[in-house]
Amino acid sequence: MHPVLPLADLGRRIVIFGPSNAGKSTLAEALARKLGVPVVHLDQLHHTPNTDWVPRPRDEFHALQREAIAGDAWVMDGNYSALVEERLARATGAIVLDDNHWLRLGRYFNRTLFQRYRPGALAGNKDSIKWSMIHWVAIASRRNAARYRQMVEATELPRVFCSSMGEVKSLHRAWGLS
Template structure:
């Protein structure tokens, strides 16, 4: 796989950030979480204006090497023509919700946590650009190197193949 410019998509809690960090270290490439592009303020859930977010994302994708990850299909669709590889973390919703509960250090009644858990739990039924069907369409339409990983075991095995072989990048 040519991983020079890799996009990673999937549900919240699927493991995108963990995989992106591993891949970026392997490739000696910058890693961007699209949350940093989409949100002006994560704590207050204030979204950046759409045109500004897309402009920022395009600048990132103009670099020679990168790993970019996120759930935002509307941003990914603007970058996908620059990608050499697409990784879809197609992890079941229940595992994603459990991963979010494990990683977030918030009380169970925290409004942002509740909203995030509901968001992750609805991945397969959401009809927006960040849902399962939109990600499937991006994946199926991508003509470069691509891989769909369905659980932590497959994700870890993929990372192990990076250490076990020298990919041409």
Template structure:
């Protein structure tokens, strides 16, 4: 699989960042988190303007090598033509929720942002719109390049180790 310019999609908590970081290190390529492009603040409450964020995404994808990950269909669609590989992490929603809880240990259980993030991950397969399972399926099916679906953590770990 040619991972020179890899896009990774999937639910929040599926392991996109974990995999992207490891692939980028092994490939000596920049790792780009679409969350950092989409959100202006670290608290994920203030989005950038669509034009500014899209410009940043296009600039990142203009490089010769990269690993870009995120849930945002609108950016991924824009970058697909430059990608050499597409990886879809289709981890069970319940596992994604558990992963978020582990990742966010120390966050107060009544934190409204945490509750929103958990609800977001739990609703991935039922969510309408650009950032849900159906939109990702459509992206994946329409991609003409090399692609793979990873269903469980072990498959993600193996891919990270073999790149």
């Protein structure tokens, strides 16, 4: 990671991209607390509360996301590509996270089996281990961070790229996040 941008340079509408279990939601909550702005977890908008990650109808999800990005200030984590251009157009700063896929897979098992509350969880906490998610984390999403990085680099937004959990922890220290 290069020298850390001052947090103020990212503004008050920050998007966080990265593969599953890279730490997006945890970072989003810490940033939102520090900035005193709402946190928006796209997973919570995309999935129906009190279910084991059942998606909402697409139109409903899109309406919820458009309502969220219309706000004056927010930290928003998630990737969902359908409306990413609208998100980037409203954002004042961007962060892209990445990490080793095996470490992310370990975090998936830990959060699903042992964390009763975690940032970004659905209301009702009915999470379970799913083969489709294991495949997604270990195989299918391995190169997604490079795609997110390219999307952000195509904008004029102030940006931060972290390629490991160590770099994310450095952000926490540099920005005084709790």
